[in-house]
Structure formats: C-alpha cells, structure tokens
Amino acid sequence: MLRMAVISVFIFYLCCFLFDLWVLGDVTVISAVLRFGVVAPVTGGLLFYLAGEHPIAHKEVAAILVALFAQVCWSIIVVSSHNPAVLGYYYAACTFQMAITIAAASPFRPSLHASIFTFCLTYWVIWLLEGATPLYALQHLSVYLPTMSMTLLVCYQLEAEAVASYLQQQENELLKRELSRQNKDLARLSVTDPLTRLSNRRGTEMELMRLTTEAKSEAERVVLLVADVDNFKAYNDAYGHGAGDECLKRVARAMRRALPIEAHFARHGGEEFLAILSGTEAEIAASVAESLRRAVRQLGIGHDHTGDRNRHVTVSIGAACGAVRSSADYERLLEAADRALYAAKGDGRNSWRVFEGDEVERVVA
Structure with missing residues (x-):
C-alpha cells in the first residue's frame, strides 16, 4: 500500500510540470531539471528501498522525507518565477500537506512532525515570492491552516481505526486459537477414558477406521489382546470403589508401559482392557501377553478376597491374531480373543491364552 501511494503521488508530482508550463512559463527549465532530474531519481531510490527488507516504520519515514524533499524542490521552482500568477499558484502548497497526511497514509506522529516542517517551509518561502504581502500571507494562511488541521485529524482517525482493526484482528486470532485448542481438547476427551486416561x-x-482406510498394509497382520482384572468385583466390594479406581489406574499404567509405544491400548469397559498391535507378527502375541501379565503381578497389589491361594491383583489375557480389513474382521478377532480370555479364566486366572484357528493354545503362567 505504501509503495502504491508513493507511485501515485510521484506521478501526480510529475504531471504538475504541465501546470508549471501553463501557469508560470518562465520556470520551464528549472522545473524540468528538479522534477525529472532530481526528484525522479530520488523517488526511484525510495521505491528500491521500499522493496527491501526494512522495518515498515523506517519505510514510512523515508517516504515522508522524500515528500518533504519534493516540496523543497517545488519551493525553489516557485521562488525562481517572476510571473505574477505565482501567488495564485502557491496555494498548491496545500497539496503537500495532503500528500504527507492522507495520500501516504503515514502514522500520526511522523505526519505531525512533517506537517510542522511543511508549515514552517511554506511560510518562510512565502516571503520570497515576488509580490507577496502580509495580507496575501494571511489569506494564504486562512486556506492552509484548515487544510492542515483537517488532514491531521483525518490522519489521526485513520491511524486510530487501523489500530482498532489490528487489535480486533489479534483478538479474533486469539479466540480462534482458543477455540481450536478447546476443540482439540474436546476431541481428545471424547476418545479418552476419564479414569485411566487411556483410549475408550x-x-x-x-x-x-485408521487400519481399514489409511494403514491397510498394517491391517494385514494384527495382534489383538483382551485383558481382564481377576476377581475385580470382590476387590471393589471389599476395599471400596475409591480403592478399585486406584487399582484400575495402576494396572492400566503398568500394562501401558509393558506394551510397545506404537500399540493402541484402551479401556474396553469396566475392568477389561484391549490392546491392538498392528503390523505385528503373530509369533509375538504370547510374549506380549506374558509381559502384560507379569507387569500387573509385579505391582504386588494385595487382594485377600480372591477365593483362591493367590492373594494379589492379577489379570487374565486372551489373544488372537489375523487381518483386520473391515469391522467384521475386527469383531471376529475380538470374539476369538474373548474365547481365549474365558479359557484363561477357566484355568485358574493369572494366565494367558492365544487363539489359533479353532483351538486355544493353553499356556498357564
């Protein structure tokens, strides 16, 4: 925007050469030299500077300085004229005031300083004009002062609106980021179990869905494990729901640490947990199941109401292996893992089984 403003004002400044020819006539040479030979190269340097990587505040000041320099050159032109029409032509000094406050769209403070300089230059040069009188100066001032006041007021209002717009934009960005964060939190909470902080x-x-749509190669080799806390209802009844919740959290953390980091681990419901290892060979199902069983047993959580000789919280685990190309495949695999889990439960708990085909491999820890 600043570059376009500079180009527009510069073109207008060069077009004023025609007014010099028409109104004054006796300053044709000096007008051509100053406008085209001096101001034009300086403006070209300004445009080159504006295209560079410089702070915008520096660019704005540079644009104002060039505008003031152009006014100095114009002052030299009018002072050099002996044509009586120069007194009427000098009212064009108001255009420089408008250029530095409105056309350049500069901040209010630099515009104010430039306006003071322009005012002082204008009313110093006015006494050098041929035929100038105090009455003429007062008449000129009666036009210039309102122009200066109104353009400065407009400049201030434009800056205030720009600041208000910027602050509103920043506030909107903050609100958007906050909304985005809250949406992410909601999305995360919608898939998170509030007690164990695992997936639900x-x-x-x-x-x-990811396996069946985005990671089909991984879905060809899936190990699914279902783990259930043994005798958890008796633990809850004996020690209370608070102790039961703490037990589930400790069990969940222990099994999460025992699983590979890329494994999906979730609370499947109540005291039951589910792990999905995609892109994994079936041969490791047994070792992973044993790692989960051992991790929970090593917690050493006392449980005096198991109904058997085991006096600690343990888990039983069922595992199944196969491809998960659709939700139907997943349901079949889950059913197979449940069958293996029931077999482990029926054999005294604190053990694991791996379902293979129509048989359940019996492994007791």
Whole structure:
C-alpha cells in the first residue's frame, strides 16, 4: 500500500510540470531539471528501498522525507518565477500537506512532525515570492491552516481505526486459537477414558477406521489382546470403589508401559482392557501377553478376597491374531480373543491364552 501511494503521488508530482508550463512559463527549465532530474531519481531510490527488507516504520519515514524533499524542490521552482500568477499558484502548497497526511497514509506522529516542517517551509518561502504581502500571507494562511488541521485529524482517525482493526484482528486470532485448542481438547476427551486416561471404545473405533482406510498394509497382520482384572468385583466390594479406581489406574499404567509405544491400548469397559498391535507378527502375541501379565503381578497389589491361594491383583489375557480389513474382521478377532480370555479364566486366572484357528493354545503362567 505504501509503495502504491508513493507511485501515485510521484506521478501526480510529475504531471504538475504541465501546470508549471501553463501557469508560470518562465520556470520551464528549472522545473524540468528538479522534477525529472532530481526528484525522479530520488523517488526511484525510495521505491528500491521500499522493496527491501526494512522495518515498515523506517519505510514510512523515508517516504515522508522524500515528500518533504519534493516540496523543497517545488519551493525553489516557485521562488525562481517572476510571473505574477505565482501567488495564485502557491496555494498548491496545500497539496503537500495532503500528500504527507492522507495520500501516504503515514502514522500520526511522523505526519505531525512533517506537517510542522511543511508549515514552517511554506511560510518562510512565502516571503520570497515576488509580490507577496502580509495580507496575501494571511489569506494564504486562512486556506492552509484548515487544510492542515483537517488532514491531521483525518490522519489521526485513520491511524486510530487501523489500530482498532489490528487489535480486533489479534483478538479474533486469539479466540480462534482458543477455540481450536478447546476443540482439540474436546476431541481428545471424547476418545479418552476419564479414569485411566487411556483410549475408550470411541478411540478404538477410530484406530479401527485408521487400519481399514489409511494403514491397510498394517491391517494385514494384527495382534489383538483382551485383558481382564481377576476377581475385580470382590476387590471393589471389599476395599471400596475409591480403592478399585486406584487399582484400575495402576494396572492400566503398568500394562501401558509393558506394551510397545506404537500399540493402541484402551479401556474396553469396566475392568477389561484391549490392546491392538498392528503390523505385528503373530509369533509375538504370547510374549506380549506374558509381559502384560507379569507387569500387573509385579505391582504386588494385595487382594485377600480372591477365593483362591493367590492373594494379589492379577489379570487374565486372551489373544488372537489375523487381518483386520473391515469391522467384521475386527469383531471376529475380538470374539476369538474373548474365547481365549474365558479359557484363561477357566484355568485358574493369572494366565494367558492365544487363539489359533479353532483351538486355544493353553499356556498357564
């Protein structure tokens, strides 16, 4: 915008050469030299400076300085004329006031300083004009002062509006970022179990969608494990729901640490957890299941109401392996893992089983 303003004012300044020829006539040479030979190269240097990587405040000051320099050159032109029409022509000094306050769209403070300089230059040069009198100076002042006051007021209003617009834009950006953050938090909370901070069923559905749409190569080799806390109802009844919640959180953290970092791990419901290892060979299902079982047993959480000789919180785990190309494949794999889990439960708990085909591999820890 500043560059376009400079170009527009510069073109107008050069066109004023025609007014010099028409109104004055006796300053043709000096007008051509100053406008085209001096101001034009300086303006070209200004445009080159504006195209560079400089602070915008410096560019604005540079534009005002060039405008003031152009006024000095114009003052030399009118002072050099002996034509009586120069007194009428000198009212054009108001155009420089408008150029530095409105056309250049400069900040108010630099415009105010430039206006003071322009005012002093104008009413110093006015006494050098041929035929100038105090009455003429007063008449000129009666036109110039309102112009100066109104253009400075407009400049101030434009700057105030620009600042208000900028602040509003910044506030809108802050609101957008805050809204985006809250949306992300809501999206995260919608797939997060509030107790264990693991994924919930919705999070598992999103992982399933990812496998069936974006990671089809990984979906060809999936290990699914279902883990259930043994005798958890008895633990809850004996120690209270607060202790039960704390137990679930500790169990969830232990199993999460025992799983590979890329594995999807979720609370499947109640005291049941689910792990999905995509792009994983079936051979590691047993070792992963054993790692989960051992991680929970090593917590050493006491449980005196198991109904058997085991007096600690343990988990039973069922695992199944296969491809998950659709939700139907996932349901079949989940059903197979549940069958393996029931087999582990039926064999005394604190153990794991891997479902393979129509058989459940029996492995007791």
